[in-house]
Amino acid sequence: MDSAFGHDFISDLPQSIIETILTKLPLRDAVRTSILSTKWRYKWATITQLAFDDKCVTPSHDRAVAEINLVKFVSRFLFLHDGPIHKFTLSTSYLQNTPEIDQWLLFLSRKDIKQLVLELGEGELFRVPSCLFTCRMLARLELVRCEFDPPPTFRGFLSLKYLNLQQVLVAPEVVESLISSCPLLESLTLSYSDSLALTVRAPNLKYLILEGEFKDICLENTPLLVAISVAMYMTDDIAEHFEHSSSCNFEKFLGGVPCLERLIGHIYFTKYLSIGNDLGKVPIMYPRLKVIELYQVSFEDMKEILVILRLIVNSPNLQELHISGSSNTSAATECPDLEFWEMECPSDCTLGQLKTVKMTDMSAVPHEMKFIRFLLGNSPLLEVMSITPSIYVTDGKLNMLVELVRLRRASSQAEIIFIQDQI
């Protein structure tokens, strides 16, 4: 096993291993291996996963210099590269609307590119050239700060499984048709594309992440959806739209997701769902739903509470629940609809699998306490309920505690953890 001291034991490893090793190096170091020995001269030139970022060039005081250097680096590298390129990542703050990127994309489109990540700097948006839309084998596409405008002949990426568009300037109907024309799409992320009214038709979609100012979201054909995370921001426009909306958003959104396992909603999402909500004539069940996280829920709005209840009651296998209150509520003295909890609340509902509950940003609003009471009373397997008061609540903490202590618990294992000073 021990050969002579001078024997080289790495250069003869199969190219696939060498490529694995070189891919785990920053690109500069990978290129530098070319001066190690004869065998290493061009080992770097056939790696199929390229990741260019600002570290590829020496940092410079002058931004223009850095830009030029990076452009040259990438161009030269691509020119000397040999063989297919499967993954190309360009993540830089130096380049924005640089014309050379068009050429690189043209080059890549001829190289069977499968994964493309383009993350450009602030400033003028880079307009994605039409050659990108000819990449047949594209399975993963991530664009940050670009302008996306497919040619009219574009028929979709037939292999695309993962799509992530952040701060991308794109027309709403383009987004919709793009989603529909990618039949294998499994994961979709849309951030900060303005004021979209979005209808999602994606029969294979499993993961959906939306963030931004959405007027309307309709999940029309997403039977396989497993996880949803939505953060909805509000503008005056949208608020007005909400007021005049007549449809039941809950059903539009959560009407066709039987495989849903995880639901996360931020900011105005619960409010969005509450519009037109009527607890449903025919309840829609979510048998696989295990985790619900809803943030910025306004416990003064009965309708939002109804949304949560509707979700909980129809999810027999729910295990984890995180609710975060809306911290701009003042502890209201008068509280409408309080009798709901006695009258209409389904009292025979058992949350059979609920184990963990986290209530954060609690402002000691009466509805909150009633809700907690409801949970405690109907969760026989509950293990942990942690409650964190909002930082604005100063005097109300003691009252909260007093009320909490009184509440009946259906589960003998349940621990109630009151988190006081959360930094």
Add this chain to the structure above:
Amino acid sequence: MYPMSDADRQVIKPEIMKSYIWLQTADDSLQEVEQEVATFCPFICHEIHKGMGSSKNYPISLPQRVNPGTLSLILDYCRFHQVSGRSNKERKSYDEKFIRMDTKRLCELTSAADSLQLRPLVDLTSRALARMIEGKTPEEIRETFHLPDDLTEEEKLEPLRNFADDPRIRLLNTLYARKRKELKERGKPKSVEVEGELVDDRSVDDLLSFINGGTSTVDSFGIRTTPCGLVLKRLNHGQCCSVFMGIGEDLCTPIWRRSDSKGVRASKSKKKNRRRKDQLKHAPMSCSTVNSTSSSNNAIDIHKESNGGDFICHNSKVHNHSVPVLCETLKLQDIEDDRFAPEDELDDLDPAMKEIIDREVEDFARRLNSDWHERIQELLSLDQERRPLPITRPIYNLRSSPCASYFRTLLLALSVQSGASYA
């Protein structure tokens, strides 16, 4: 398995009922392993499905790259990881300890794991090997892996493609070119050695950036792109190249030309250089800013003088450069100063011009020795002064000029300091 009576079976605990399989390594040695451990390797799993391995007579033949030592390591790894109850933290810490072995074994392990298709182990070991390469100098890497330093003289002296734009590689290339030249001209008497220490401890980057006005870069082929978009190329046999300068939005004008080659050299020539530098310290190179004159003329001139005919020089508009830009190649003057470019025809300088140049040369030297920022300030202010300076004879041959040598030695000394590891 041994024949058992019913009574035996009832007494025997489940662990003993574990099935074992037989593995055979390339050296024909057999090993018996618990099936659940071995099936963690996809290769072995497939073989078992084919029906192999159940008895001593039909062992699974492992690929040749797996020797008994690495096999036992791999089985240890499998034995740990196939247990499902472990936390990620546990696994990570086991992995960290696991890969602590000498480099040779690590390479063998990677190879063996790859042949058994055990991807997680390949990734783990590859990452460890990558860590040994990242950030290290070539010598260190060669030592770690026992790589032969076997790039032939010619190959080494081939200019490296310098897409990292690493100044060290740039200087390394100049060094190689120098050596190449030397190899060709063996037998020529070498000049007297020189002592002298350049106390300049600025980084190479800084200095070169300044020379280039912070805006042009050069690569090993001698292709320098100036901010004006000019391409300066080293001619065949390193005879001539031009130095251009541009101001404002005017077209660039060449102001001097000098024969060049990649000048930075190792120890022997260093001494030569130093002496020359010493002599000429007081007459450093100049860089004068020039107003535009007819650029096409200059281009033609250069073409006439070009040696190998592969000289490309074109002017283009400078965009918004208010700072006078000194664009120069890094190719320092050939040590064999006596060899004049045969095609060179611009030997004569009018004395007046020479004076101007000398003055500017002194200026330049002074500036080189002052602080970077001060320099920039000066340049900016000087720009106003110099603008009106007319130069009628824009092309000069500075082959024998002291400034060129000064520059050369300056850069050489810096390279010695910063590029010592490559020498």
